[in-house]
Amino acid sequence: MATKFTVSNRTGWLMAGPAVLLIAGFVILPFFLAVAFSFTNQRLISPNPTEFVGLENYRQLLGVTTLTLEPVRDDAGAVVMKDGAPEYPSIRSLTRNNPDRPDLAGMREWFSFSSGGDSKTYVLARDVVFMKAIVNTFLFVLVVAPVQAGLALGLALLINQRLRGINVFRAIYFMPVVVSIVVVSLLWRLIYDGQSGLLNNLLGTLSFGLIPPVEWLGNPSTALGSIIAMSIWQAVGFHMVIWLSGLQTISPTLYEAAAIEGASKWQVFRFITWPGLRNTAVLILIVITMQAFGLFAQIDVMTNGGPLDSTQTIVFQAIERGYGKQDISGGSAISVILFVIVLSISLIQRWLTREKS
């Protein structure tokens, strides 16, 4: 197997060596350890020996079942109403100390829906918090990926002009990227403050006091949205620069030709700029998606997953369990699940954006 790649490139390997060693030590090895730990009951602190538990950690995290309940009926067979809605037997009475359904022990209601008629279907999960974390993370990715990529492209088009002082704008847009995300999160926590925050003051002044102060981070319906907005703002400059580099690889002669042909601005964008940015677009989409799945620092600094689990995310749960609750095996299992999710989505994106010949 003595190929040119391995033999006559000793200098190359020497130069790559430090990076390869570090990546092997701090990325590849921990990755295999995480996979191994996720099949055990490994603890952060414990005198007990580690034991192999098979898929137990995954079963605990991903267990979901449905339960269809009929409403409570009185002796005459009529549906008992409570607060204007039919009353159903409490989930608690079915999942706790219920010898008839030992499989339901420890499960909690995730959400419920009516599928017509009187009966109601409950979806129970073994780990509701983790389920909410998965949903929140996907919501975050689904909003952040297109909006951040779009905004970044808009900014890149704006600053890709020969204007006096354009570098000032480039620097301003890029500045939030350079500041540590922890610092940015702390600042935005103050901006979002429910009583005296900048955002509430601004909205109050602009609306002449018509908009009452909002607890942006303390309200389950606004918390995740607030974090999404702030995250988009923070990293948009980074992707703007990548778009800009893509824009500058497009040959000026194409634009000149278009001008001679009398193409409109939209036609220029549609038929020259956008096709020229194809590879850049694929790169940005994949990078944003992968970064967005790793959402952690903002949550850790701003909300700790609350209120009412409205900002739980997969990575936050992995760290909360592994370190906070000293459960390395549970944290590892979450990491492995995240790895599988991100890998599948990246592969799908690659397949969808492949060169069609």
Next chain:
Amino acid sequence: MKPFNTFAGALLASAFFAGAALAQTELTMWYHGAGNDNEMKLVNEMLDEFNASQSDWKVVITAFPQGAYNDSVVAGALAGTLPDIIDIDGPILPNWAWAGYIQPLAIDETLIKDYLPGPKGVWDGKLYGIGMWDAAVSLVTRQSYLDELKLRTPTLDQPWTAEEFQGALDAAKNSGKFEYALDLGMAWTGEWYPYAFSPFLQSFGGDMVDRSTYKTAEGALNGDAALAFGNWWQGLFKNGYAQATQDPADRDGGFAAGKYAFSWNGNWAALGALAAFDDVLFLPAPDFGNGSKIGAASWQLSISATSKHPDGANAFINFALRPENLARFSKGLGLIPATAAAAEMTDNYKAGGPLAVFYDLSSRQGLLRPVTPGYPVMAKVFEKALADIANGADVAATLDAATDEINADIEKNGGYGH
């Protein structure tokens, strides 16, 4: 790695010989107070006095910021590089003792004969840690508020009952003078929740775990008493007596600014309250049916299991427990001295002193958080449950979920050695 270690060892050794012309053996110590200049000054004074007082041992200290301290000790333990002496926050001591990070102390019994119960770190019948001080929480208010709202002044012997406390909150709310009747300190996330709020649950008759066996939380955290506590807790926020999300600035200055009628706060904040008003009262916790309870235990000194010089480390800890040292930290930091004798040596805590009430609160109402290696997990679960209930989650379902999580953790750890 090998050559590097030898080199580092040589460096260390040379520094050691250069610094220690004296024949003292070096003891290393880790402490959680980095960034708190006042506290570190007192610790260093005590170290200097110890090092000068005898010729066998020399304690060298490394300070960490409190937020990173526990992680550093766990990392040090996993890497086998713990120092001889560490300090530990009381409630997690059983966890580290169970994990084998620390060893039992050899302490002169006469020094701790009259000790408050809080600062003693006991696990499995052995003393693993000992604190120089305790902390206590009280219901801070003003005499003028009580007079104006026509409320009885509760005493240690006759604290407010649940109804009286409810009446006080109603009176404060209906007076319209305050933004909120009660400041619970919701801005202080983390250990504050189990430390400050689990005593309410215990006063209702519930607990974070069944302390008779420490094997299950079933019935303790989700029984009738716990449900009553949960409904009361949720009502505080739903009915507008307290806020579920609090601005940290309001926690620090809200009571002094007159925003709250009552503030549930610790002795460390008492001097600030005294400076703001001249008629401040530190009231005992209300009695919800099973006696008034407040949290006990603060930071404690301990010796690592890997220490090569436990005799030296014990000599240091015995030195630290002298009444003048207990008094030193009380005077400098406002902490509660661990013995009555030391309390008499301070202006704040001697009989009739402005903070003496905290010594009595600590000795009469102080209750340790569950003494079990599972406590760090329970604390996290309890904090989340209380935050969720405050934000409107279903009380029974939330407490059931917390119970299940604690039970699953106990089972996963083979009962934590109980």
